[in-house]
Amino acid sequence: MDLHRFAQSAKRWFQVATGVLLMSIDKDTAARVAKLARIKVEEDALPALAQEFNTILGFIEQLNEVDVDGVEPMTSVTPMRLKRREDVVTDGSQQDKVLANAPDAREGFFAVPKVVE
Amino acid sequence: MSDLNKLGLAEARDLLRAGETTSVELTESCLTAIDAAGALNAFVHKTPELALERAKAADTRIQAGDAPSMCGLPIGIKDLFCTKGVPSQAGSAILEGFTPEYESTVSQQLADAGSVMLGKLNMDEFAMGSSNETSVYGNAVSPWRRGNDDAQLTPGGSSGGSASAVSADLCLAATGTDTGGSIRQPAAFTGIVGIKPTYGRCSRWGVVAFASSLDQAGPMTKSVRDAAIMLETMCGHDPKDSTSAELAVPNFEAMLTGDIKGKKIGIPKEYHMDGMPEEIETLWAEGRAMMKAAGAELVDISLPHTKYALPAYYVIAPAEASSNLARYDGVRFGHRANLAAGDGITEMYEKTRAEGFGDEVKRRVMIGTYVLSAGFYDAYYNRARRVRALIKKDFEDVFAAGIDAILTPATPSAAFGLGEMSAEDPVKMYLNDVFTVTVNLAGLPGISVPTGVDHQGLPLGLQLIGRPWEEGDLLNTAYALESAAGFVAKPGNWW
Numbered sequence: 001m002d003l004h005r006f007a008q009s010a011k012r013w014f015q016v017a018t019g020v021l022l023m024s025i026d027k028d029t030a031a032r033v034a035k036l037a038r039i040k041v042e043e044d045a046l047p048a049l050a051q052e053f054n055t056i057l058g059f060i061e062q063l064n065e066v067d068v069d070g071v072e073p074m075t076s077v078t079p080m081r082l083k084r085r086e087d088v089v090t091d092g093s094q095q096d097k098v099l100a101n102a103p104d105a106r107e108g109f110f111a112v113p114k115v116v117e
Numbered sequence: 118m119s120d121l122n123k124l125g126l127a128e129a130r131d132l133l134r135a136g137e138t139t140s141v142e143l144t145e146s147c148l149t150a151i152d153a154a155g156a157l158n159a160f161v162h163k164t165p166e167l168a169l170e171r172a173k174a175a176d177t178r179i180q181a182g183d184a185p186s187m188c189g190l191p192i193g194i195k196d197l198f199c200t201k202g203v204p205s206q207a208g209s210a211i212l213e214g215f216t217p218e219y220e221s222t223v224s225q226q227l228a229d230a231g232s233v234m235l236g237k238l239n240m241d242e243f244a245m246g247s248s249n250e251t252s253v254y255g256n257a258v259s260p261w262r263r264g265n266d267d268a269q270l271t272p273g274g275s276s277g278g279s280a281s282a283v284s285a286d287l288c289l290a291a292t293g294t295d296t297g298g299s300i301r302q303p304a305a306f307t308g309i310v311g312i313k314p315t316y317g318r319c320s321r322w323g324v325v326a327f328a329s330s331l332d333q334a335g336p337m338t339k340s341v342r343d344a345a346i347m348l349e350t351m352c353g354h355d356p357k358d359s360t361s362a363e364l365a366v367p368n369f370e371a372m373l374t375g376d377i378k379g380k381k382i383g384i385p386k387e388y389h390m391d392g393m394p395e396e397i398e399t400l401w402a403e404g405r406a407m408m409k410a411a412g413a414e415l416v417d418i419s420l421p422h423t424k425y426a427l428p429a430y431y432v433i434a435p436a437e438a439s440s441n442l443a444r445y446d447g448v449r450f451g452h453r454a455n456l457a458a459g460d461g462i463t464e465m466y467e468k469t470r471a472e473g474f475g476d477e478v479k480r481r482v483m484i485g486t487y488v489l490s491a492g493f494y495d496a497y498y499n500r501a502r503r504v505r506a507l508i509k510k511d512f513e514d515v516f517a518a519g520i521d522a523i524l525t526p527a528t529p530s531a532a533f534g535l536g537e538m539s540a541e542d543p544v545k546m547y548l549n550d551v552f553t554v555t556v557n558l559a560g561l562p563g564i565s566v567p568t569g570v571d572h573q574g575l576p577l578g579l580q581l582i583g584r585p586w587e588e589g590d591l592l593n594t595a596y597a598l599e600s601a602a603g604f605v606a607k608p609g610n611w612w
Binding site: 030033036040059068078100103104115 | 214215216217218219316317330356359360362422424425427428429431432439443446447448449450451452453456460461462463464465466467468470471474479480482483484486487488490497499500501502503504505506507509542543544547558559560585
């Protein structure tokens, strides 16, 4: 398939360094990232996840080749100052609409499992 | 009149204004086509009753002489746009059952102009994908096939349902969104036109966010003229989106003269890639010849940081996604996991997100979390943002040197088969966006125009990249390319 052949050579073009990484993510790091992202990952799925991270991070690693001295990190493609407005209420009184899609809403509130013991 | 669904926006508008057809007839024709096209899995939430109601209202308006260009024209809306009272899931299980109480600005503007929404269109989950294979609704299928081979092909992604529906004449046009190529790549794969306008042209309000500094909505249509008509209705300043540009929207259609004499068209040397299929090189060479024959001047240019665009994108987009998708926590909308006895709020978050997000979304959210985490923020995220500034400067330099537009291939290949990339590592799928992603990083307008077919009869497209805010000029250059290419191929109806 064309795309497959292309990908093979593009991989060289991009110098994807799978397997010879500067940074390598292990199972524990993968577990820590999953925890930070609040996504439950089963223990037996962690090695494969770590491998995927390594492939993607290996791809990203080539950014280190670029000389970025003196370059400001881009915040916005069009330089703009955020709009200001009067600090007044412009919207509200829509409790029913706000709660309409909640998985669990009671007495005008979002309901969640007990947070404070 | 039969086959009204096969019309483009401009033709249908002219027939409506001449009183030769009605919006109800157009709408019924599309609804019939949609019902017969279940195999494409393009429309995932159909709204026939709402459509006929809007069509009747449009007919009344047209009879009263109040007919904006989009009035009475049946279109599809990508599932990423929130539509009041109509399910809007962004192709994700985590938004199962979510029915917005509000309407996105873009779809509201289209409705205000009198257009008729036929339903919601399939897409990759949260617009993360290049083949429409990450959708909770299942794959959208391209109407195109490789000759007599009945293998199912991808319509591209993430706006795969939009591309499939427009290409198969299930609607006259559709909305798409583009974060790294999600309008232009599926347009190229299905032989239609797709334009991503300058960042800030279309309001992002009410469009489910993926990567807020890159996301833009745009039209996917059967011709450049149709793209001009629909884009004009979608654009405009919106106080509800702080990044929306306070600029007047020109009459894009009136700018389609087809005259590009003396225009300087840049040909970036970095877009010649080793191993690129010969057919893509040939297509590009043909496009250059067409531009030259139309009186444009071809100029060899360099965009030296091109090769770093994809890796920068795969830091920035996941970082923004990890932040944007934090809102899916099982509290305010969508899915919440069933909890076991003793589960607290952290378990609720973790189980809900594990059940609700698909693998590609989880992968990107976690990559984003990693590059933003303490100790890596500078090394990954800030470095990527610096590289992004350099990529933008590459474009600024060539535009400052007098280049009017840049001509490149739209995709590195024709459409591939559904499932053919599933065994590959994720990075290979990401390469689909190699020619389009630079444009998002620089915030520029880009358009994909179908200009040829490959040896299997599949459509191929070229991309034109324009100066910021000059969509009108870009559309005109695309119009000249479209006229010269004379692309007329259509998929056979097998579905």
